[in-house]
Amino acid sequence: MSTLKSKILVVATDLFQTRGINSTGVDTIVAVAGTTKMTLYKYFTSKENLILEVLKKGHDDFQSWLSEKLNTSSKKPSEKLLKLFEFIEEWVTSPSFRGMGFIKASAEFPNEESPVHQLSSEQSREFRQYICSLAADANIKDAEGLALQLSLLFEGAVQAEQMKRGSGAMKYAKKASKILIDGALAD
Amino acid sequence: MSTLKSKILVVATDLFQTRGINSTGVDTIVAVAGTTKMTLYKYFTSKENLILEVLKKGHDDFQSWLSEKLNTSSKKPSEKLLKLFEFIEEWVTSPSFRGMGFIKASAEFPNEESPVHQLSSEQSREFRQYICSLAADANIKDAEGLALQLSLLFEGAVQAEQMKRGSGAMKYAKKASKILIDGALAD
DNA sequence: AAATATATATACAGACCTGTATATATGCTG
DNA sequence: CAGCATATATACAGGTCTGTATATATATTT
Secondary structure (H helix, E strand, O other), rough: OHHHHHHHHHHHHHHHHOOOOOOOOHHHHHHHHHOHHHHHHHHHHHHHHHHHHHHHHHHHHHHHHHHHHHHHHHOOHHHHHHHHHHHHHHHHHHHOOOOOHHHHHHHHOOOOOHHHHHHHHHHHHHHHHHHHHHHHHOOOOOOHHHHHHHHHHHHHHHHHHHHOOOOOOOHHHHHHHHHHHHHHHOO | HHHHHHHHHHHHHHOOOOOOOOOHHHHEEEEEEEEHHHHHHHHOOOOHHHHHHHHHHHHHHHHHHHHHEEEHHHOHHHHHHHHHHHHHHHHOOOOOOOOHHHHHHHHOOOOOOHHHHHHHHHHHHHHHHHHHHHHHHHHOOOOOHHHHHHHHHHHHHHHHHHHHOOHHHHHHHHHHHHHHHHHHHOO
């Protein structure tokens, strides 16, 4: 991928999170990225297309980082499940963390027919399904129920972190997740 | 309060949730409310002022409804705490539910210096503190910790409901809350 | 009926936004 | 050096937005 395209994606990711998606104009993005609108519209067909690519990249980066961490951490499914929020916390508290795109995007694009909303919704579902597969591997009875609960904790904590950086919300989400997982494992 | 002012508040609340705050122009609001811009700007000094009043009304309505429900439901603090998510679920699944304003607003106004963000942040804190007082009354040891965890569940579930109406997320948040509260009461 | 407060209708200024058009510059390849 | 792809600089068309100005209508009160 072109370095300019990559630069635009990084800058847009940052600005969308810190200033909002609709409130960030393409002029601002190219100015910060040190390029011009002509170049941006060469790599992205529209602003909506840019938003979608930003979302895709953010989600893919997170998912592959997380899977890799979990796969190398342990082979025992129940241990993987218990380590889930350890790694999530590590990701969220890293200085480069800029929020989860799909949470902000779904708030800014509430119309269900909007492609941005649809992608956000799909990413949320994908993540929940990933947790569900971890839970199922660990022989949790109601894997779907636990996965939903854990994803609620996750999304709530990200929301809290986005509202106030360094709130430590994920630490408490982690503690809560341990209680919920232990309970589900005992069932 | 003037009936027109009240009508504008109701319509704005609805449109902000269904179309987004920044994406909803005052022209649309007055058209749906069946009035004109001149009237809107008589009752609200600016669009930002309207947003703030919408947030205040939404939060006040929810908080007073919830306190009243809890106060008439039981006198035993631990029972009140356990009934918390029962009533929250009742509120969220009612047909007139249009999302929690402060959750959407904090996503659309991420700048911490924005008055809208500040009010959202304050309302989130206020709600958490209310839960904390319930927990403290029930002699929970780490009342603040539990309150934060429950508020994460709450915000995550509202987020999920906003993303997809009728997702039933609050039902699972309620189940999770019971586990967390029972655990904290046993400590 | 006259006076006053309230609401409407409509137009517009100024700002911002997306996406494109046009012309120029830069760097790489043959 | 010549040719070509890539990036820049800049201007602008057409749209949307907020907030205001101006003129008119309606309803209540005196």
